[in-house]
Amino acid sequence: MFSLGFDNTYARDLPGFYVPWKPAAVPSPRLLYLNGPLAAELGLDAAALQSGDGAALFAGNLVPEGAEPLAQAYAGHQFGGFSPQLGDGRALLLGELIDTHGQRRDIGLKGSGRTPFSRGGDGKAAVGPMLREVIIGEAMHALGIPTTRALAVAATGESVYREAALPGAVLTRVAASHLRVGTFQYFAARGELERLRQLAEYTIARHDPQLLGAPDRYLLLLRAVARRQATLIAQWMNVGFIHGVMNTDNMTISGETIDYGPCAFMEAVDPEAVFSSIDHGGRYAYANQPQIARWNLARLAETLLPLMADGEDEAAVKTAVAQVTEVIDAFPDWYAAALLAGQRAKLGITAATVADDEVDTNLTADWLSLLHAQSVDHTLAWRRLADAAGGDDAGLRALFSDTTAVQAWLARWQQRLALDTPGPGPDRAARMRRVNPLIIPRNHLVEEALNAASNDGDLGPFQRLLAAVQRPWDDAPEPTAYAQPAPAAVTACYRTFCGT
16 A cells, blocks of 8 residues: 555645545556656655556555545636636545655646536546646746646546547646635635635645734735736746636646646747637637736635625725735736846846836837737747847847848847846857747647547657657757747647646
8 A cells, every 4th residue: 555645734624625535446547657756856756656556546546545535625717707616526636745845735636537526527537638737737847837747647448538539547736735716715605704714724824824823814815826926927928828727716826837728838929829729708818817817816805805804894894905906906016027027037138227127128028029020939039039149140030021120129139238237148148048948838749749649559759748848948859840830820720628
């Protein structure tokens, strides 16, 4: 019997916030993927996990010693409409452990069968969507963006039925926690004030323990979550990542990216880019992500208001509303500051003052407008700009059909760099290459890898793509296909699906 050293505070401290549940047994567990470095970080024996018992564990057939499997309850706004009960319809939290850095981590299964929250679904998952979680999650991790991560994927030996029969799989996901804005909404919508307070206290103890006992801790919790989200969304925007389903049940309290279903990295720059097959109105388009994050945070603020003020005291309620409004109104500035800090690094600017903010913001906005006007690849444009900082702008110019405008912009950029901390061009170029990736999970390559794994049982393309995205800054793969955008005709009709 495996023992992973679980210490399950959610199960222990929050009875009534979940339904105890067991994963469904599957006929033929087989390990498709194990994240060895992550296993080591968690203090687990990777060699032991690669055994037959490891496959049984990751498929849900073997519940490890100390695990307390449970389906979490939560609600959520999905595309703006409120669902008072969602919950883990195909996921189970096995438990929590303390990793080698002393951090508490959730270990959960996704695709492990029906739960009381399944709402008529089968609770299963297919090989392709679960391997997508691996590729995108590991790419985000390599890019330094907070994210949940895949520890393992196990084939189940059974089919799941969507548009067609697909090979089934279960993902083992690792997260700082699975607490969401929707978790708070679940209890707030039911008027369960004491459970809402219990949840808030648990959340503070887990993610912001410095706030414990503070008189205004619920307001400070909101501010902490908002700041984390401001930083996270800025990081998404600076690498061209589009989440696709920014529902409130997919916004974590921890500030990690979660749920890699309908998501993609933008190739040709387009503020209106949407890749999700279910986002018909463009609610979660690339450029809308900061506003949606703020909207989601306003929903979190609404759940915390009853904890901040006695509903019978009109003055206290008015004060609490003003306080949370101040936080929500501050979010755009926090986001803008985080975005600009990242953009300055991408531009090669190392020293700046508040007086430079407008200049640098306009410089970046004009650069992105230029890329959009000529449908230039987002990732390659920033990477070739690093080459230009080193004195070679041929690759950058080759990306543009009309180089007149880019030449004028480059002159402005060079003037700005002249005001920056002096240093040789090669040093600046090297710094820029450390923040401007060459390799992202190109959408057509992701699909090719997933199709090979799902349709042919061939994991080779998946393994090679994964190895490439785990080294996003390296020039080594160039000039292979991993660095090249898809043909425009492919990108124009590319859509991703939720995998349910």
